[in-house]
Amino acid sequence: MDKICLIIKREYLVRIRKKSFIVMTLLGPLLMLLVMFLPIYLTNQTQTERTIAISEQDFDLFNKLENTDYINFVVTPVSVFSELKLNFEDELYYALLEKKENEIILSSNKQVSLSVSNEIKSQLEKKIEQKNLVELGIDIRLLEQAKTKVVISNQIISKDGIGQKSKTELSMAIGFISGLLIYIFIFMYGTMVMRSIIEEKTNRIVEVIISSVKPFKLMMGKIIGVSLIGLTQFVLWICLTSLLFFIAQGYFGNIAEVESTQEIEMQSMMLEGLMYLNNINLVEILLAFLFYFLGGYLMYGSLFAAVGSAVDAEADSQQFILPVTIPLILSFILIQPIMENPDSSLAFWMSIFPLTSPIIMMVRIPFGVSDWELLVSILVLIGSFILSTKFAAKIYRTGILMYGKKINYKELWKWLRYKG
Incomplete structure (x- = not known):
């Protein structure tokens, strides 16, 4: 355990001091703010x-x-x-x-x-409509009075029979953002694990390290170390984005004048959405996000580590990476259909299947998921992580010291059958 902790510490400290980490940590929030506020700024500057x-x-x-x-x-x-x-x-x-x-x-x-x-x-549509109404002898004022705006409020009835108002758009936004973050995180840091292993294998550094620590401990140390880097960067992004958002809001708030009915309605919808946040179980969503965030990464991280140990160069990894990432890509593509029908059979089974559950379950949770479904999904993901780590460790143990040989699926199957 001490050796795993040392590897985790080394991976964490080496990567957190890299310029690329510092640059990405600072650029991430700035890019998000640019996406949010730059259109407002440019619109007001060019509105001559x-x-x-x-x-x-x-x-x-x-x-x-x-x-x-x-x-x-x-x-x-x-x-x-x-x-x-x-x-x-x-x-x-x-x-x-x-x-x-x-x-x-x-x-x-x-x-x-x-x-x-x-x-x-x-303007023309409105003026022509009014002109036609006058010609037809229809009183415009009576017509306006007859118009009725229907507002449908969604309400979720809890087990104790109490109804709580909900907002479908808000649930969709939370589900999509959660799924997107997990998708990006797994891809970004999973490939980081793979590249780190390929780099050490190419430089023959791993031969020195493997003499004093077991391959399984080395693999787990790398995976956990990189996951801590990801969590650190994620927390820093949230803190920096929140800080910069309030600073930018004070500046852009003076520039962005409300000039149309659409903008007024948009602001009204945002305020309404904030009110509906009180009716959402944010603690459950945050805890679930943290679990699937880490659980999904750890499982995919072990698979990426196995791929990295089986090849000598990143270019050779494509044949193994594609089958690993297809479920991840598929779950991201299906976010929209799942949000439209979160209780469908497809949504249920994809939220149970461990390679798609980190994204799909997070998409479904804001719409409401039964406790037993959530429990089964969690247990299956934990069990799958243990099995995937076991299989990945077998490939890692053999492949980490294998050089100059083109590996195929038949060879990987042999490695999985090795005992000891």
């Missing part, structure tokens, strides 16, 4: 006033178009409008708006912004 010319000939149709904060409609004489079509000057006008037979034409010497096009489309 745009003047759109309208011909007097189409005044009856376009006369009720209202100017906005970034669109200004200008009516021009027919002769001027015709001249602009022949010699368009983007210094004066952003685009030309006209009606031709049964379609609306928005002309410019470059691609018109989607926001501008959508704003004009929205």
